[in-house]
Amino acid sequence: MKILISNSSNEPIYEQISSQIKSMILKGELIEGEMLPSIRGLARDLQISVITTKRAYDELEREGFIESVQGKGSYVAGQNKELMREMKLKIIEEQLQEVVKECNVLGLSYQEVIEMLRILFEEV
Structure with missing residues (x-):
């Protein structure tokens, strides 16, 4: 660890x-x-x-x-699956908030960010 x-x-x-x-x-x-x-x-x-x-x-x-x-x-400990999912979603939301802040600093449009996400989803 x-x-x-x-x-x-x-x-x-x-x-x-x-x-x-x-x-x-x-x-x-x-x-x-x-x-x-x-x-x-x-x-x-x-x-x-x-x-x-x-x-x-x-x-x-x-x-x-x-x-x-x-x-x-x-x-x-054994984890409640639904609770685990909620906790993971919370982490993703926090990370996305940071990404949105950076996008705003760079002046990226919503469409540019969506396009980047689409490309990333296709690669993974």
């Missing part, structure tokens, strides 16, 4: 960790039942505090992304 921490980010480290793990789960890179690195192991690998890693895991568990079993570790 590859997690990148940015010291220049305004986002707290624990949120960087939890958001990257959420993203991996939503993308299917981490699957239901898959064991996550131990809190201590991840803290060691990222060279951060165990408390920070625990906070990230606690947040993920509170949001239903992972399940922790005392003495055994943390695992990717």
